[in-house]
Amino acid sequence: MSGEDAKLDVFEDFGASVEGEMTVPNQQKSQQHGKPEFNTLDEPIRDTVLRDVKAVGVKFFHVLYPKEKKSLLKEWDLWGPLVLCTFMAMVLRGSSGSSDDSANDGGPEVAEVFVIVWIGSMVVTLNSKLLGGNISFFQSVCVLGYCLLPTTIALIVCRIILFLQQNWFLFILRFVLTMLGFGWATFASMVFLGDSQPPGRKALAVYPIFLFYFVISWLVISHSTT
Amino acid sequence: MAGSSLIDMEIDTSADSQLQFQEFPASNVPGPVAELDVRSSHTLTFNHSPDTPGSDTEGPESELLRDGPQKPSPSFWTFEFYQKLFDVDTQTVVDRILWSMIPRPGHSYLQHHIRPKPDLYGPFWICTTLIFAIAISGNLANYLQTAGKDFHWKYNFRVVTYAASAVYSYAWITPMVLWAYLRWCGGQEARLGFLEMMCVYGYSLSIYIPVSILWLIEVDWLQWLILGVGAALSGSVLLMTAWPAVQKTHRLPVLAAVLGLHLLLAAGFMLCFFHAPHTSLTTTTTPQPAAVVSVSVSSTSAAAQPQPQH
Numbered sequence: 001m002s003g004e005d006a007k008l009d010v011f012e013d014f015g016a017s018v019e020g021e022m023t024v025p026n027q028q029k030s031q032q033h034g035k036p037e038f039n040t041l042d043e044p045i046r047d048t049v050l051r052d053v054k055a056v057g058v059k060f061f062h063v064l065y066p067k068e069k070k071s072l073l074k075e076w077d078l079w080g081p082l083v084l085c086t087f088m089a090m091v092l093r094g095s096s097g098s099s100d101d102s103a104n105d106g107g108p109e110v111a112e113v114f115v116i117v118w119i120g121s122m123v124v125t126l127n128s129k130l131l132g133g134n135i136s137f138f139q140s141v142c143v144l145g146y147c148l149l150p151t152t153i154a155l156i157v158c159r160i161i162l163f164l165q166q167n168w169f170l171f172i173l174r175f176v177l178t179m180l181g182f183g184w185a186t187f188a189s190m191v192f193l194g195d196s197q198p199p200g201r202k203a204l205a206v207y208p209i210f211l212f213y214f215v216i217s218w219l220v221i222s223h224s225t226t
Numbered sequence: 227m228a229g230s231s232l233i234d235m236e237i238d239t240s241a242d243s244q245l246q247f248q249e250f251p252a253s254n255v256p257g258p259v260a261e262l263d264v265r266s267s268h269t270l271t272f273n274h275s276p277d278t279p280g281s282d283t284e285g286p287e288s289e290l291l292r293d294g295p296q297k298p299s300p301s302f303w304t305f306e307f308y309q310k311l312f313d314v315d316t317q318t319v320v321d322r323i324l325w326s327m328i329p330r331p332g333h334s335y336l337q338h339h340i341r342p343k344p345d346l347y348g349p350f351w352i353c354t355t356l357i358f359a360i361a362i363s364g365n366l367a368n369y370l371q372t373a374g375k376d377f378h379w380k381y382n383f384r385v386v387t388y389a390a391s392a393v394y395s396y397a398w399i400t401p402m403v404l405w406a407y408l409r410w411c412g413g414q415e416a417r418l419g420f421l422e423m424m425c426v427y428g429y430s431l432s433i434y435i436p437v438s439i440l441w442l443i444e445v446d447w448l449q450w451l452i453l454g455v456g457a458a459l460s461g462s463v464l465l466m467t468a469w470p471a472v473q474k475t476h477r478l479p480v481l482a483a484v485l486g487l488h489l490l491l492a493a494g495f496m497l498c499f500f501h502a503p504h505t506s507l508t509t510t511t512t513p514q515p516a517a518v519v520s521v522s523v524s525s526t527s528a529a530a531q532p533q534p535q536h
Contacts, residue, residue: 107381107383108383112383127312127347127351130308130309130311130312130347131312131347132309132312132313200315200316200317201314201315201316202316203316204314204315204316204319204347207351208351211351211354211355211358214358215358218358218362219383222365222381224381
């Protein structure tokens with residue numbers, strides 16, 4: 001008994017033709033997101049739109065309660081980040097006017113917010129890929145964009161608070177809310193992206209994410225009305 | 227059968243040969259795969275087994291790196307080239323940052339900390355952090371300077387773009403100029419590579435991050451003092467790096483230029499973002515009381531004049 005022999009079966013050419021029937025199961029389910037199906041051409045537009053909206057909504061939910069990791073990563077899309085980024089840019093931009101000090105708010109322009117969010121996500125993703133992480137480029141950009149949701153919520157609440165007459169207490173409240181949004185965003189993105197880094201470099205990969213959300217939170221807290 | 231990865235070996239009961247009972251998972255054998263002849267039994271020793279001390283923390287990547295010098299280095303346009311530049315661990319980066327702030331006279335920062343593997347992670351992220359640290363502290367300082375007065379403060383996002391241009395150009399162009407100079411006019415004793423130069427410069431900027439936060443304290447002489455101490459500490463590390471590479475005749479002006487540029491960068495930040503509103507505020511507030519006084523004088527004199535006529 002020197003070991004087990006491997007068996008190899010070799011078949012001659014069959015010669016005759018092979019026939020059969022194929023049934024594709026689950027043809028009605030629309031869960032295969034990116035795969036082209038004939039049905040989607042015929043369905044009403046409302047179904048198509050609602051399917052994508054539902055996918056985006058599910059991802060937002062997973063960001064708010066980051067327990068399950070797979071869904072954000074496996075089927076990435078960039079609709080959520082685009083919506084969040086556009087919304088934040090519209091709210092955060094400085095009031096219109098030239099660089100005349102009296103009229104200008106001094107806040108970032110719309111394009112500057114866009115640059116910070118998108119180029120920032122790309123740089124952070126590139127950094128984690130260069131450090132040896134095994135996550136795809138768009139998955140990481142998707143996660144970083146979706147995790148902007150807590151900071152956007154903080155921005156909305158701060159904007160509502162800004163309608164009242166400002167005093168120190170309200171400023172502290174805004175500050176605390178912004179810090180909360182920042183911490184939540186960083187924690188959520190770490191849950192999704194944390195495993196993909198080699199050990200010993202986790203802090204190196206997490207720090208840029210921290211810096212990214214810190215800068216965005218600074219933009220949120222600095223925003224004020226004239 | 228072909229998918230199974232276990233090979234069972236018969237343990238020969240003869241006294242001379244004892245076979246080790248080994249498992250060979252097919253996917254992650256760390257070293258060169260050994261071929262086994264299962265008919266004869268012999269002892270097998272492995273040099274690259276994962277149990278050797280010191281290799282517990284290293285993953286499969288380190289094995290490839292030890293074979294590094296034998297592989298041709300990847301070309302400039304591939305992703306792997308840049309991956310080699312980011313091949314650092316957390317502890318390495320922390321060490322490099324720490325020692326860039328503390329000059330040790332006999333101990334070349336370059337030799338001990340950077341030399342075998344310069345990285346670009348540190349310089350890039352230190353520059354980016356510095357930009358935002360300056361922008362945020364600058365805005366905060368501006369706010370604190372105008373807090374008590376009746377001045378409606380607006381935050382200034384332009385600071386980020388100005389700081390970004392200044393820091394990134396300093397971190398790229400100065401090492402490039404110094405490297406080019408040393409290459410064509412320098413001595414042969416110590417050759418400094420371009421990446422090493424950029425690495426040292428990048429890490430030497432790291433001291434300005436706590437310095438920019440300390441600049442929030444609104445005391446003039448303290449700000450200058452902090453500036454001087456910071457520039458001296460990291461400048462001396464820079465100097466000691468460049469010292470052996472510069473020829474004796476040109477040593478003094480070159481090193482003075484290196485230190486001077488370092489100081490200039492920090493002084494520029496301090497003056498532009500942390501200092502300026504001091505003077506502008508005092509000049510704008512003083513004319514106002516005079517205007518108010520003159521208006522009230524003219525109004526009382528105008529009011530006083532008609533009265534004697536009545």
